[in-house]
Amino acid sequence: MADTNGSRAANAAKANGGPVTFLEAIKQAMFEEMDRDPAVVVIGEDVGVYGGAFKTSEGLLEHFGWERVIDTPISESAIIGAACGMSYLGLRPICEMQFIDFIACCFNQLTNFVAKGHYLWNAPAPIVVRGPSGGGVHGGPFHSANPEMYFVHTPGLKIIYPSTPYDAKGLLKAAVRDNNPVLFFEHKFLYRRIKEELPAEDYTVPIGKAAVRREGRHLTILSYAAMMHTSLEAADTLAKEGIEAEVIDLRTLLPLDEETILKSVKKTNKVLVVHEDTKTGGIAGEIAAILCEKAFGDLDGPLMRVTSLDTPVPYAPTLEDYFLPNAKKVFAAAKELARY
Amino acid sequence: MAVDIVMPQMGESIFEGTITKWLKKPGDKVERDEPLFEISTDKVDAEIPSPSAGVLKEIKVGEGKTVPIQTVVGVIDAAGDGAGAAKAAAPAAVPAPKVAPPAKGAAPAPAAKPAAAPPPPQAARPSAPAPAAAASGPGAAAPSRPAGERIHSSPLVRRMAKEHNIDLAAIPGTGAGGRISKEDVEAYLAGGAQPSADAEASEPTAAEFAPPAPAPQRAAAPPPPPATSGGQTRVAFESAVPREKMYFGNYEVQPMSVMRQRIAEHMIASKHVSPHVYSVDEVDMTKVASLRAKSKDEFEKRYDTKLTFMPFFVKAAVAGLRAFPTMNASLDGTNVILHKEINIGIAVALDWGLIVPVIKNADEKNLLGVQRTLNDLAERARTKKLKPEEVQEGTFSITNPGVFGGLFGLPVISQPNVGILGLGAIEKRPVVINDSIAIRSMCYVTLSYDHRVVDGAIAHQFLHKVKETLENWSEPIL
Numbered sequence: 077m078a079d080t081n082g083s084r085a086a087n088a089a090k091a092n093g094g095p096v097t098f099l100e101a102i103k104q105a106m107f108e109e110m111d112r113d114p115a116v117v118v119i120g121e122d123v124g125v126y127g128g129a130f131k132t133s134e135g136l137l138e139h140f141g142w143e144r145v146i147d148t149p150i151s152e153s154a155i156i157g158a159a160c161g162m163s164y165l166g167l168r169p170i171c172e173m174q175f176i177d178f179i180a181c182c183f184n185q186l187t188n189f190v191a192k193g194h195y196l197w198n199a200p201a202p203i204v205v206r207g208p209s210g211g212g213v214h215g216g217p218f219h220s221a222n223p224e225m226y227f228v229h230t231p232g233l234k235i236i237y238p239s240t241p242y243d244a245k246g247l248l249k250a251a252v253r254d255n256n257p258v259l260f261f262e263h264k265f266l267y268r269r270i271k272e273e274l275p276a277e278d279y280t281v282p283i284g285k286a287a288v289r290r291e292g293r294h295l296t297i298l299s300y301a302a303m304m305h306t307s308l309e310a311a312d313t314l315a316k317e318g319i320e321a322e323v324i325d326l327r328t329l330l331p332l333d334e335e336t337i338l339k340s341v342k343k344t345n346k347v348l349v350v351h352e353d354t355k356t357g358g359i360a361g362e363i364a365a366i367l368c369e370k371a372f373g374d375l376d377g378p379l380m381r382v383t384s385l386d387t388p389v390p391y392a393p394t395l396e397d398y399f400l401p402n403a404k405k406v407f408a409a410a411k412e413l414a415r416y
Numbered sequence: 417m418a419v420d421i422v423m424p425q426m427g428e429s430i431f432e433g434t435i436t437k438w439l440k441k442p443g444d445k446v447e448r449d450e451p452l453f454e455i456s457t458d459k460v461d462a463e464i465p466s467p468s469a470g471v472l473k474e475i476k477v478g479e480g481k482t483v484p485i486q487t488v489v490g491v492i493d494a495a496g497d498g499a500g501a502a503k504a505a506a507p508a509a510v511p512a513p514k515v516a517p518p519a520k521g522a523a524p525a526p527a528a529k530p531a532a533a534p535p536p537p538q539a540a541r542p543s544a545p546a547p548a549a550a551a552s553g554p555g556a557a558a559p560s561r562p563a564g565e566r567i568h569s570s571p572l573v574r575r576m577a578k579e580h581n582i583d584l585a586a587i588p589g590t591g592a593g594g595r596i597s598k599e600d601v602e603a604y605l606a607g608g609a610q611p612s613a614d615a616e617a618s619e620p621t622a623a624e625f626a627p628p629a630p631a632p633q634r635a636a637a638p639p640p641p642p643a644t645s646g647g648q649t650r651v652a653f654e655s656a657v658p659r660e661k662m663y664f665g666n667y668e669v670q671p672m673s674v675m676r677q678r679i680a681e682h683m684i685a686s687k688h689v690s691p692h693v694y695s696v697d698e699v700d701m702t703k704v705a706s707l708r709a710k711s712k713d714e715f716e717k718r719y720d721t722k723l724t725f726m727p728f729f730v731k732a733a734v735a736g737l738r739a740f741p742t743m744n745a746s747l748d749g750t751n752v753i754l755h756k757e758i759n760i761g762i763a764v765a766l767d768w769g770l771i772v773p774v775i776k777n778a779d780e781k782n783l784l785g786v787q788r789t790l791n792d793l794a795e796r797a798r799t800k801k802l803k804p805e806e807v808q809e810g811t812f813s814i815t816n817p818g819v820f821g822g823l824f825g826l827p828v829i830s831q832p833n834v835g836i837l838g839l840g841a842i843e844k845r846p847v848v849i850n851d852s853i854a855i856r857s858m859c860y861v862t863l864s865y866d867h868r869v870v871d872g873a874i875a876h877q878f879l880h881k882v883k884e885t886l887e888n889w890s891e892p893i894l
Contacts, residue, residue, distance in 0.1 A: 317660045345572050345598055373571050373572060373574075374571070374575075375570055375572055376570045376572040376573060377570060415591070416597070
């Protein structure tokens with residue numbers, strides 16, 4: 077579809093140089109994918125007229141029209157159900173959860189239906205479900221969730237949780253092009269806090285590939301999303317104490333990039349997993365099991381984890397600070413592990 | 417017939433030794449008393465002679481490994497010439513007759529004895545100090561950790577041990593709760609443990625102690641806590657500041673050799689048990705210097721050994737010790753042991769450390785005898801040919817920082833002595849004699865002594881006796 081002269085969407089969403097925020101990267105990805113493929117539609121609450129609660133779909137309606145930018149009633153279940161039906165008719169919907177916490181409302185749709193389509197009928201639903209997640213912005217118990225692990229436990233889905241604008245754009249584009257249902261988590265703490273120069277040309281980032289963000293040899297810190305930055309900050313401090321942490325950004329939680337993880341563990345022999353999700357049932361436990369199964373002989377220390385506490389996300393700012401992992405906690409755990 | 421080669425007991429208080437080098441390969445023919453392997457303990461580095469003639473059948477303990485005394489480290493097939501057949505398998509099998517009889521510490525039953533009362537004071541030559549025997553007695557095979565204690569490691573460490581064919585019991589753990597970590601194994605491997613009998617230089621130069629294997633320890637290297645090799649005095653390796661604070665800029669980490677670790681332990685122990693007091697005196701060496709200058713060429717020609725200043729000091733110390741026997745003593749609890757022999761340990765600086773061989777019965781030797789013994793001991797210290805008993809049973813010691821240009825030094829007492837004499841450099845200085853200024857060869861001598869046993873009055877009189885003996889030298893040199 078040709079760019080319309082003077083279109084707000086075009087001006088706002090096109091990659092036209094200069095560093096962009098995580099939000100803008102998401103916006104660019106959706107714009108470019110819709111631009112590239114007429115089958116791509118956006119559906120969600122307030123995504124059209126209002127331009128999305130975080131303005132990620134601002135200008136899309138104006139540019140692509142109401143048939144491809146669809147406002148829905150407040151029913152997440154309806155969004156997923158409609159998107160699934162559209163996907164079977166050849167469309168590639170991008171569904172927005174206004175806050176990812178509400179994905180629980182369409183849990184049945186996603187786990188019992190969307191995720192099983194490929195297995196049951198050889199009919200995978202090429203839908204993307206995306207939305208703002210995570211805490212640290214004083215959103216309280218209903219607007220701060222990290223519900224990724226409910227879905228990591230669900231075969232048939234792909235789960236992406238990026239940490240940088242570049243990855244967010246590249247992975248969202250890859251998700252749209254993927255023929256499987258993909259859940260795409262966007263950490264809202266990162267939305268406006270980091271900026272990055274993005275390539276002008278079309279690119280994607282492969283799903284299922286972790287990225288080594290910092291090389292090190294004394295221990296491996298596995299993390300993703302906002303905690304990836306926290307881990308990098310801790311790694312800087314660790315380096316001053318002579319401890320070189322390798323920081324790996326998982327990027328995709330399902331399928332997990334075991335190859336990259338195992339390669340790093342072979343080198344460092346010690347693993348710390350840092351995630352903002354609560355501890356019990358978090359991805360750290362899964363990684364611990366994988367290491368026991370596949371790298372037991374490479375371990376020179378116990379897998380350690382720094383996570384949020386096993387409670388709902390508190391509303392009080394001081395309590396939320398206490399609840400969340402931070403660089404200090406990561407530093408302390410890493411140091412203990414390095415000395416183990 | 418198979419003859420076991422055992423790790424000899426290289427001194428009373430030694431429970432283990434490290435095999436630094438095998439001089440023979442399995443299959444090699446060996447003569448009885450031919451050097452078979454080299455070991456390193458806290459006291460000496462030594463070549464251990466073969467207990468028997470025959471063929472080296474098996475090496476059970478590889479290079480770099482530390483094992484308790486009496487551990488069988490290899491087997492010789494005695495090829496029927498019967499040389500050492502009788503000794504086979506018996507735990508008392510001693511590699512060389514000269515080595516201190518290990519049976520005392522090793523034989524399980526008799527070892528119970530040390531628990532008995534302290535040695536009777538009249539025992540002119542107590543066979544083995546009670547505490548040492550007690551410690552080594554019960555477990556002939558006492559490993560570096562208490563028997564039966566679980567070795568804490570990790571899956572990785574166990575895998576590495578398997579791959580390198582090393583016994584984890586030999587590796588001291590520095591991780592949490594004494595766990596053996598990857599770094600410990602790497603340090604152990606880097607510390608010269610080449611299980612594949614790799615013929616490398618046997619002289620442990622400074623370079624050899626530098627870790628060859630670990631990744632270049634430069635840019636903010638990991639400070640893995642260094643491993644001590646089976647030492648008993650952990651306090652010797654404590655740091656006064658957080659370890660992180662020591663690693664900055666560019667640096668290189670050199671693991672301490674076994675000898676270095678033992679020196680550290682000994683120094684800490686000595687400073688811990690003995691309240692050191694220091695006294696300094698000044699000796700006019702002009703007479704000795706001129707006598708030596710006059711006779712040294714002839715001396716060397718006649719006796720084929722160099723004449724140094726040291727034997728003069730040894731003889732002077734002997735005179736002092738004879739006059740003040742409390743200086744020639746050891747302290748056992750509330751008993752002062754006055755030694756009847758005067759055995760003077762001489763500190764010998766080595767490229768790789770320090771050792772104190774002992775001139776036994778120095779009081780019975782003339783200047784030539786002392787000099788000869790001295791030169792012989794020093795030479796063999798440098799070539800690692802000292803026998804364990806030659807570094808034991810010292811009753812007093814002398815160290816010579818002056819040889820490196822020091823005005824004087826205040827040495828730490830070599831236990832279980834109660835005193836050590838330090839010699840400064842001999843230099844010409846203006847000195848007032850009978851109200852006129854003369855140029856004399858002067859030397860500061862210092863005495864460090866254990867104030868529990870020796871008081872200042874005795875110490876200064878002793879020093880004065882040393883001074884007097886040197887300044888009025890009367891013994892003929894040639």
